[in-house]
Amino acid sequence: MMNVGFRIKEDFPRLEDVVVRGFKGIPTPIIGDVMGRQRAMNHFIKSVNHSGTHVFGSAFTVRTHPSDNLLVHKAMDLAKPGDIIVIDACGDMGNAILGEIMCHYAKVKGIAGYVVDGPVRDLKGIADMGFPVFAKGGSPRGPYKEGPGEINTTISCGNVPVSPGDIVVGDDDGVIVVPKNDVPEVLQDAAALADKEDEIIKSIYDGDWDRAWVDEVLQKKGCVVYE
Numbered sequence: 001m002m003n004v005g006f007r008i009k010e011d012f013p014r015l016e017d018v019v020v021r022g023f024k025g026i027p028t029p030i031i032g033d034v035m036g037r038q039r040a041m042n043h044f045i046k047s048v049n050h051s052g053t054h055v056f057g058s059a060f061t062v063r064t065h066p067s068d069n070l071l072v073h074k075a076m077d078l079a080k081p082g083d084i085i086v087i088d089a090c091g092d093m094g095n096a097i098l099g100e101i102m103c104h105y106a107k108v109k110g111i112a113g114y115v116v117d118g119p120v121r122d123l124k125g126i127a128d129m130g131f132p133v134f135a136k137g138g139s140p141r142g143p144y145k146e147g148p149g150e151i152n153t154t155i156s157c158g159n160v161p162v163s164p165g166d167i168v169v170g171d172d173d174g175v176i177v178v179p180k181n182d183v184p185e186v187l188q189d190a191a192a193l194a195d196k197e198d199e200i201i202k203s204i205y206d207g208d209w210d211r212a213w214v215d216e217v218l219q220k221k222g223c224v225v226y227e
């Protein structure tokens with residue numbers, strides 16, 4: 001493909017809505033555990049607004065030049081309802097990549113949220129409107145609008161690869177990415193694990209949570225226990 005570093009792929013295939021909705025209410029730690037405890041973004045990519053956030057959708061990917069949001073403005077016009085715009089701003093903390101105006105526009109367009117490997121601004125405005133934004137932090141410094149950048153190529157965000165159409169889930173714990181082709185298996189395993197965790201919590205209160213495995217593992221690994 002031509003023009004590496006400054007190119008836009010307008011669209012990509014998404015999973016059916018009914019499949020994507022399967023992630024409703026599934027906490028990110030459960031999703032991570034059924035993927036080998038992998039594919040969660042680094043801890044510094046956090047919800048910047050109210051607690052209790054839980055958002056999921058198809059990844060619409062953007063790579064920006066550090067401190068520049070020209071390609072994010074284009075992404076807002078191209079993204080479809082339910083998409084989460086995931087932005088690889090190189091993790092650079094120079095200038096904010098988006099702010100409250102861009103959140104209002106995204107909200108009106110039905111975009112489900114933003115994930116930014118970089119800073120955002122207008123934190124109070126974003127919190128007041130409650131639009132889901134996950135970012136590395138905040139900065140009052142405004143973004144440049146020069147490019148270059150790419151839309152809908154595979155990016156890295158929070159040290160996790162993200163391709164267009166992958167499923168992104170964000171909550172108070174952080175953000176996790178499910179590769180598109182793995183979604184059916186992950187959904188099935190996550191439902192089973194959620195049931196299992198409910199049973200564990202019940203057994204704690206019933207006083208019969210089996211703790212034998214702790215000593216078994218310690219013994220197997222050669223740990224010496226003494227008084």
Ligand SMILES: O=C([O-])CC(=O)C(=O)O
Nearest residue numbers: 098099100101102142143
């Ligand atoms: O100036 C920008 O592009 C970002 C911003 O502050 C906003 O969206 O409110």
Ligand SMILES: [Mg+2]
Nearest residue numbers: 099100101122
């Ligand atoms: Mg602003």
